[in-house]
Amino acid sequence: MLINRLTALAAACACAFCFTGCEKGGESSAADGGVTSVQTESPAPTAPVELKDYSFPEFMAETSPSEMLTNVTEVSFDPAKAELKLDESPLSQYDCDTCLFGEFYTYTDQGFVGIVNSNGSEVIKADKYIKAEPVSNSLVRLDYPADSGESSDLILLEEGYGTMVDESFDEENIQIASIYDDVNAVDQYRLIVNDRVDEAHLWDKLERVSLASVATKKSFPAIYRGTIGGRNYYITFDEYYNMTVYEAAYAFVRLKVSDEYGECYVLDGDDYSELGKMIESFGSENQSAKPSKDETLDYIQITFGLGTEEQTVVTISADGFCFRDKTSTKDEPPVKYFSTYSKETFVDLVNWVSDVLSEEYADIAPAEPAEQAP
Numbered sequence: 377m378l379i380n381r382l383t384a385l386a387a388a389c390a391c392a393f394c395f396t397g398c399e400k401g402g403e404s405s406a407a408d409g410g411v412t413s414v415q416t417e418s419p420a421p422t423a424p425v426e427l428k429d430y431s432f433p434e435f436m437a438e439t440s441p442s443e444m445l446t447n448v449t450e451v452s453f454d455p456a457k458a459e460l461k462l463d464e465s466p467l468s469q470y471d472c473d474t475c476l477f478g479e480f481y482t483y484t485d486q487g488f489v490g491i492v493n494s495n496g497s498e499v500i501k502a503d504k505y506i507k508a509e510p511v512s513n514s515l516v517r518l519d520y521p522a523d524s525g526e527s528s529d530l531i532l533l534e535e536g537y538g539t540m541v542d543e544s545f546d547e548e549n550i551q552i553a554s555i556y557d558d559v560n561a562v563d564q565y566r567l568i569v570n571d572r573v574d575e576a577h578l579w580d581k582l583e584r585v586s587l588a589s590v591a592t593k594k595s596f597p598a599i600y601r602g603t604i605g606g607r608n609y610y611i612t613f614d615e616y617y618n619m620t621v622y623e624a625a626y627a628f629v630r631l632k633v634s635d636e637y638g639e640c641y642v643l644d645g646d647d648y649s650e651l652g653k654m655i656e657s658f659g660s661e662n663q664s665a666k667p668s669k670d671e672t673l674d675y676i677q678i679t680f681g682l683g684t685e686e687q688t689v690v691t692i693s694a695d696g697f698c699f700r701d702k703t704s705t706k707d708e709p710p711v712k713y714f715s716t717y718s719k720e721t722f723v724d725l726v727n728w729v730s731d732v733l734s735e736e737y738a739d740i741a742p743a744e745p746a747e748q749a750p
Contacts, residue, residue, distance in 0.1 A: 428723045433730035435737050436631065436638030444591040444682075445610060446740050447643045450621040458510035467496050476516060480533050482508050491516070491531075491538065499538040500531065512616040515543065545615045547598050552582055567600070569617050577621075579604055589683070601683060607645040608683065627651065628679040629729060640729075641682075643736045652680065654728065655690060658698075658721045676725050694722050 440446075458477055465472040465481075470492055472481035479494050483502060490502030500508070500518065507519040514534050520526035532539045551568045555578070565582035567574040581603040587596060590610065600611040601624065608624035625641035626648035642648045655678075674694040681687040688702040696719045702711040 428720060430633065430723045430726040431730070432633035432636040432638065433631070433726070433734055435734040436640050436729075437636070439638070439640045439737055441628075441639035441641070442591055443593055444625045444641060445594055445612070445622045446641075447623040447625075447736075448620060448740075449609070449623050451619070453512050453616075453618040455510055458513070466494075467492065469496055476508070476510055477514060477533060479536065491533070493536040495536065497536070499533065505529075512543075512618050515541070515616060543616060545597050545613075545617070549617070550598055550613065552584075552600075565602070567611070569613075569619070574619075577602070577604070585610075585683075625682055626680075628682060629733065630677040631675075631726065631729060633674050633726065640733055640737065642733065643740070647732055647736060650732070651678070651728070654724070658717045674722070674726075676722065676729070692717065692722050692725060695719060696722060 460475040460478075462473055462475055462481075465483075466475075467481065470481065470483040470490075472483045472492070474482045476482065476491070480499065481492050481494070483490050483492065485502035487506060488502040489500075489505050489508050490498065491500040491508055492498050504520065505518040506521050507517075509517050509519070511517045511530075514532055516531050516533060518529045518531060520528070530541050530543050532541050549570050553566045553568050553573070555564050555566060556562075557564050562580075565579040566577065567579075567582070579602040581601075583601055585599055585601045587599055590599065594612075596612040597615055598613040602609050602611055608626065610622045610624050612620045612622070614620075623643060623645070625643055626645060627642040628639065629642065630639050631637070642651060675691060677689060677691040679687055679689050685706060686702065686704045688700060690698060690700050692698045696717045698715045698717055700711070700713055700715070704710075
């Protein structure tokens with residue numbers, strides 16, 4: 377009955393999965409401000425008692441656990457680089473106010489917008505559109521007045537000329553091409569978008585996934601998951617086939633310290649490997665004590681293998697008891713078992729989250745976009 381109770385507690389996301397089995401001479405307590413001390417005994421009776429402190433990582437109070445797509449590594453289109461505001465017009469015959477893609481200019485006449493090339497030749501007359509906005513590399517959306525009832529048009533601007541196009545999104549225009557690697561005797565993959573091969577990426581694994589399988593508030597008409605060199609990524613497309621690449625979250629961390637609770641992701645592949653090796657390095661201890669029913673103990677719970685066929689949930693409480701729950705989408709039975717670690721291992725994990733994962737979230741920023749196509 378006790379094991380059943382603990383198993384149920386470990387599966388609860390927001391509930392503290394807690395164990396006890398306190399050793400004589402050792403104790404854990406919660407101090408004001410969420411700072412907790414763990415007192416452990418040295419193997420040598422005459423050695424001084426070491427006191428380790430830990431506290432709730434402040435950054436976790438500011439994270440958004442519902443948003444997995446945060447670590448942008450690459451974008452194929454940057455609106456800020458596609459459109460440049462002008463202080464003065466480079467053409468004497470037009471009062472140009474913006475430059476598009478480095479070779480076209482927009483001007484306004486009686487509330488309508490027109491487009492000319494760098495030679496002053498007119499591409500779009502200023503007589504029916506009120507806005508010209510870049511939406512992809514070389515692609516501009518032309519908006520009619522709001523009361524016209526007309527849908528926007530799209531124009532492709534290349535080599536000094538403009539061509540009206542119909543760019544309605546169709547996922548059939550995104551395909552996965554398999555390329556056999558003779559040297560390593562494996563298949564690798566590239567994306568083909570609108571008959572153009574994405575030469576910048578050669579994926580070890582690549583598959584389309586549903587948006588519902590990703591914890592995100594964002595919306596995309598298509599999303600893919602790929603792997604390169606052991607690192608996992610999500611590749612998203614908008615309605616104009618612009619591509620954004622996010623490094624995928626590798627693990628999910630839940631942490632309770634005193635009366636504070638927080639959640640965050642492990643967003644970096646190197647940190648994920650370090651965390652796994654850290655836990656595997658913990659040495660088990662021989663104890664006859666059993667996990668207690670004390671649900672107020674501090675704990676950390678880590679879900680390894682997000683987005684993969686196998687996931688392992690590791691729950692370690694402040695008294696050192698650890699419960700592992702491994703599940704698989706394959707026809708394999710789940711694996712569940714207890715182990716006992718030193719109480720210091722729990723403190724080490726909390727401090728690792730505070731030191732390492734806080735840096736991940738501090739460093740999150742949009743990547744430098746790819747260069748514009750000529």
